[in-house]
Amino acid sequence: MSASDGDPETPAGAANAARPADADELAALVADAHAAERPLALHGAGTKQAVGKPLPPAQPVELSAFAGIDLYEPEELVLSAGAATPMHEIEAALTAKGQELAFEPPDLGPLLGTAPDGGTLGGALACGLTGPRRIAAGAARDHLLGAQLVTGKGERIRAGSRVVKNVTGYDLPKLICGSYGTLGAVTTATLKVLPAAEATRTVLLRGLNAETGVAALTAGLQSAYAVSGAAHIPHAAAARASDRHLPATDTSLTLLRVEGAPKSAVHRAEKLAREVLGAYGAAEILADDASRPLWRGVRDVAPLLGGDGRAVWRVAVPPASGAAVAARLAALDANGRWYLDHGGGRIWLDLPAGADGQADGVRGALRGVPGHATLVAASEAVRRRARVFSPQDAGLAALTRKVKAAFDPAGILNPGRMDGAG
Amino acid sequence: MVEMPAPKQDVLDRASAIVRDLTDLIPEHCVISSEQERRAYEADGLTAYRQAPLVVVLPETTDQVSRVLAYCHQHGIRVVPRGSGTSLSGGALPLEDAVLLGLGKFKEILDVDFANRCVVAHPGVTNLGITDAVQHEGFYYAPDPSSQIACSIGGNVAENAGGVHCLKYGLTTNNVLGVEMVLIDGTIVRLGGKHGEPEGYDLLGLLVGSEGLLGVVTEVTVRILPAPESARAVLLGFPSAEQAGDTVADILANGIVPAGAEMMDGPAIRVAEDFVQAGYPTDSEALLIVELDGPEAEVEELLSRVSRLAESNGATFERVSHDDDERKRFWAGRKAAFPAVGRITPDYYVMDGTIPRHRMASVLTRIRELSEHYGLGVANVFHAGDGNLHPLIMYDANDADQLHRAEEFGAEILRACVEAGGVLTGEHGVGVEKRDLMGTMFNDTELKLQNRVKCAFDDEGLLNPGKMFPTLHRCAELGRMHIHQGQMPFPDLPRF
Numbered sequence: 001m002s003a004s005d006g007d008p009e010t011p012a013g014a015a016n017a018a019r020p021a022d023a024d025e026l027a028a029l030v031a032d033a034h035a036a037e038r039p040l041a042l043h044g045a046g047t048k049q050a051v052g053k054p055l056p057p058a059q060p061v062e063l064s065a066f067a068g069i070d071l072y073e074p075e076e077l078v079l080s081a082g083a084a085t086p087m088h089e090i091e092a093a094l095t096a097k098g099q100e101l102a103f104e105p106p107d108l109g110p111l112l113g114t115a116p117d118g119g120t121l122g123g124a125l126a127c128g129l130t131g132p133r134r135i136a137a138g139a140a141r142d143h144l145l146g147a148q149l150v151t152g153k154g155e156r157i158r159a160g161s162r163v164v165k166n167v168t169g170y171d172l173p174k175l176i177c178g179s180y181g182t183l184g185a186v187t188t189a190t191l192k193v194l195p196a197a198e199a200t201r202t203v204l205l206r207g208l209n210a211e212t213g214v215a216a217l218t219a220g221l222q223s224a225y226a227v228s229g230a231a232h233i234p235h236a237a238a239a240r241a242s243d244r245h246l247p248a249t250d251t252s253l254t255l256l257r258v259e260g261a262p263k264s265a266v267h268r269a270e271k272l273a274r275e276v277l278g279a280y281g282a283a284e285i286l287a288d289d290a291s292r293p294l295w296r297g298v299r300d301v302a303p304l305l306g307g308d309g310r311a312v313w314r315v316a317v318p319p320a321s322g323a324a325v326a327a328r329l330a331a332l333d334a335n336g337r338w339y340l341d342h343g344g345g346r347i348w349l350d351l352p353a354g355a356d357g358q359a360d361g362v363r364g365a366l367r368g369v370p371g372h373a374t375l376v377a378a379s380e381a382v383r384r385r386a387r388v389f390s391p392q393d394a395g396l397a398a399l400t401r402k403v404k405a406a407f408d409p410a411g412i413l414n415p416g417r418m419d420g421a422g
Numbered sequence: 423m424v425e426m427p428a429p430k431q432d433v434l435d436r437a438s439a440i441v442r443d444l445t446d447l448i449p450e451h452c453v454i455s456s457e458q459e460r461r462a463y464e465a466d467g468l469t470a471y472r473q474a475p476l477v478v479v480l481p482e483t484t485d486q487v488s489r490v491l492a493y494c495h496q497h498g499i500r501v502v503p504r505g506s507g508t509s510l511s512g513g514a515l516p517l518e519d520a521v522l523l524g525l526g527k528f529k530e531i532l533d534v535d536f537a538n539r540c541v542v543a544h545p546g547v548t549n550l551g552i553t554d555a556v557q558h559e560g561f562y563y564a565p566d567p568s569s570q571i572a573c574s575i576g577g578n579v580a581e582n583a584g585g586v587h588c589l590k591y592g593l594t595t596n597n598v599l600g601v602e603m604v605l606i607d608g609t610i611v612r613l614g615g616k617h618g619e620p621e622g623y624d625l626l627g628l629l630v631g632s633e634g635l636l637g638v639v640t641e642v643t644v645r646i647l648p649a650p651e652s653a654r655a656v657l658l659g660f661p662s663a664e665q666a667g668d669t670v671a672d673i674l675a676n677g678i679v680p681a682g683a684e685m686m687d688g689p690a691i692r693v694a695e696d697f698v699q700a701g702y703p704t705d706s707e708a709l710l711i712v713e714l715d716g717p718e719a720e721v722e723e724l725l726s727r728v729s730r731l732a733e734s735n736g737a738t739f740e741r742v743s744h745d746d747d748e749r750k751r752f753w754a755g756r757k758a759a760f761p762a763v764g765r766i767t768p769d770y771y772v773m774d775g776t777i778p779r780h781r782m783a784s785v786l787t788r789i790r791e792l793s794e795h796y797g798l799g800v801a802n803v804f805h806a807g808d809g810n811l812h813p814l815i816m817y818d819a820n821d822a823d824q825l826h827r828a829e830e831f832g833a834e835i836l837r838a839c840v841e842a843g844g845v846l847t848g849e850h851g852v853g854v855e856k857r858d859l860m861g862t863m864f865n866d867t868e869l870k871l872q873n874r875v876k877c878a879f880d881d882e883g884l885l886n887p888g889k890m891f892p893t894l895h896r897c898a899e900l901g902r903m904h905i906h907q908g909q910m911p912f913p914d915l916p917r918f
Binding site for chain 2: 073074075076077078098128130134138139141142151155156157158159161162163164165166167168169170171172174175177178179183194195196198218221222223224225226260261263264267268271316317318319320342345346370371372374389390392395396398399400402403404405406407418
């Protein structure tokens with residue numbers, strides 16, 4: 001796999017790694033590092049070390065002691081677990097009770113060149129990983145109710161709570177989610193969980209171009225039928241993934257997902273196919289068995305896997321601008337591939353990496369459109385050279401620095417992981 | 423009564439010069455300085471607290487907001503932002519030495535964008551005004567606090583307002599895509615936008631619910647949703663709150679997420695029915711209003727499952743809405759519960775704790791005991807789906823002892839919520855009201871971290887002082903030193 005082959009990322013289990021046994025030990029360790037201004041690199045399972053900016057030399061801190069589900073009350077829709085709890089363990093516990101993490105966190109193992117199913121809860125939250133269902137159920141940040149963490153000063157902090165409705169003090173869990181371990185070392189996370197849908201149906205349209213595909217997705221999302229996945233995959237990307245996840249195709253795929261009780265899912269899929277999307281061609285309806293792997297593929301960036309020396313970008317734009325921005329991105333490189341998720345609002349793009357992932361070209365394609373581009377997967381050399389996160393304007397950058405300093409005044413936690421953005 | 427920070431004498435002394443300066447900065451008609459007109463702003467929805475502000479400014483543009491804030495920052499003048507003034511926690515309570523910055527003139531819907539399913543609005547647009555602007559296309563804005571006819575979207579952002587439908591559709595924070603905000607030094611910052619997905623620190627998530635302590639919002643982008651195919655509500659009456667609570671737990675454990683699940687206790691049922699004639703069972707001790715939405719076939723099926731679960735928990739009354747008018751009538755009783763209680767008592771005090779749902783019955787029992795102990799009546803309405811309680815304590819504000827007892831009673835309820843694993847406030851905010859109880863939920867280290875976050879936005883503590891923090895530490899004390907014009911910020915403020 002391209003993204004990290006041969007990269008000497010700070011190796012897990014390095015000789016000088018610290019492995020605090022509990023939160024007090026972790027707090028003491030961070031407090032020492034704070035006093036000595038010694039940088040620390042936080043590790044869960046180590047599967048996300050290739051996301052973000054490579055760190056300068058730093059002492060690895062293994063958070064493996066913070067594993068296991070501490071609390072799961074299905075009727076209260078709440079689960080608390082150690083940050084290093086494997087994601088698959090959490091998913092298994094939830095599945096046994098017919099529930100799930102509704103934000104559909106992707107498994108980026110295959111994209112990042114690590115084994116599938118290797119990630120931890122803390123890693124997913126630190127990276128703010130969110131799947132196709134964001135358009136219906138929100139992102140990771142919408143499901144993190146509380147967290148216990150150690151700040152960059154070595155303070156033990158409880159943020160948030162275990163209840164959904166809580167406005168007591170600042171909403172620090174939101175800030176922690178997606179902060180790539182630069183604000184605190186999370187030891188425990190408390191999440192809102194939800195019942196998993198019994199049935200899934202996918203309405204599939206073939207042969208649309210991006211503009212018409214996004215129009216079809218928009219029509220579906222504007223309907224009353226509660227679309228929970230809306231993706232458009234051009235042929236070049238669909239063809240690569242078809243052996244693994246997607247239906248065989250010689251053209252593009254436009255996909256709309258509905259979920260719910262079986263009768264309801266069938267009803268809504270038929271309404272979509274017949275009444276809402278009739279103008280876009282003959283729609284097929286895929287049942288559970290075909291739908292589920294397909295959306296896992298969309299979630300896990302399966303259409304862009306494979307190839308050497310590539311850079312994979314995640315671009316966020318207003319959904320209705322997705323097709324136009326994708327066209328500009330496609331014009332950057334004849335060997336680029338891309339697909340749209342979130343009704344057009346998320347563009348996954350894969351390009352020959354060049355020296356810096358073609359960062360200027362990618363960000364230039366967003367000119368005049370609100371949004372940003374994040375370099376999610378590329379070799380260490382490329383990430384070292386590229387701006388991994390979008391440059392911020394002066395006001396926002398100043399605020400970001402001050403917020404970082406509020407949690408980590410010496411700048412010792414995952415220093416530089418987020419470029420200037422954290 | 424909660425004590426407010428001592429006014430800065432030097433600011434009071436300069437009052438007329440400050441008014442003159444402000445009228446130079448923004449149009450004269452945007453500055454209100456007469457005592458009579460200032461009085462109109464002396465309180466918000468927490469009416470036990472009143473204080474006329476130093477001066478009221480009602481700017482009309484973001485640039486004017488920026489100029490006012492930069493001026494106040496430069497001269498060490500405190501600022502209290504205000505939307506519609508419906509806060510129940512005193513979030514917009516003025517200070518004697520502070521500029522009250524009202525966003526009431528920011529009233530325009532700037533952009534209705536159905537293709538991106540969002541609305542861009544000024545902060546002074548009412549919550550209901552958003553839905554009004556989009557319902558002709560079958561859309562609506564999901565968070566629906568009961569005050570939605572009056573409360574502003576900017577105020578909703580400041581307080582992270584909820585409503586009766588947030589179990590399924592989320593609170594304000596889950597429905598805001600972006601804001602334009604002005605920092606205390608006048609810097610204009612944009613967070614998020616129509617693209618929704620954040621990059622960098624989620625400062626938008628931090629801002630929502632920050633109670634006007636971090637910045638002044640001048641534009642809001644919210645997500646709008648297509649209305650569901652159909653929606654029906656069912657009234658379920660029970661002999662006890664415990665049975666109603668068990669029914670809610672069973673509904674959720676069986677994989678049903680209702681669009682709304684509200685509970686009212688006996689006293690609340692009876693006053694609301696008397697006021698609105700919603701069709702409530704006045705002989706029940708607990709009433710659930712459960713709303714289900716989606717395709718008709720699905721709603722039908724789920725209604726019958728909910729009804730079976732209610733029956734197995736001993737429901738003695740059941741009535742399903744037959745049309746949208748009846749459904750709205752069911753809700754009208756619940757949404758009018760506060761004014762209904764207002765008809766039978768001179769004053770009432772609303773609490774807002776949240777608890778894990780399974781503790782509902784035991785916390786309710788505790789509330790009844792406290793009611794007897796303090797000799798004050800209480801009616802309870804709950805957002806049962808998410809465990810958010812609104813006990814309404816009845817008292818007479820003209821009787822100082824009753825006011826004192828009501829505050830003590832309220833504080834005891836909130837302590838019971840925290841002990842039960844819950845929180846002080848689910849949707850009304852800490853404000854002035856619950857400020858001194860923050861220590862029951864957070865230790866000193868945790869409060870100091872939140873204080874440092876405040877300092878990152880407002881290093882002299884000028885924005886909305888006296889709210890949220892029982893003790894606002896000097897930012898310098900917390901590790902950062904910003905001496906302004908040779909003076910320590912708020913020299914009078916280590917404790918108030």
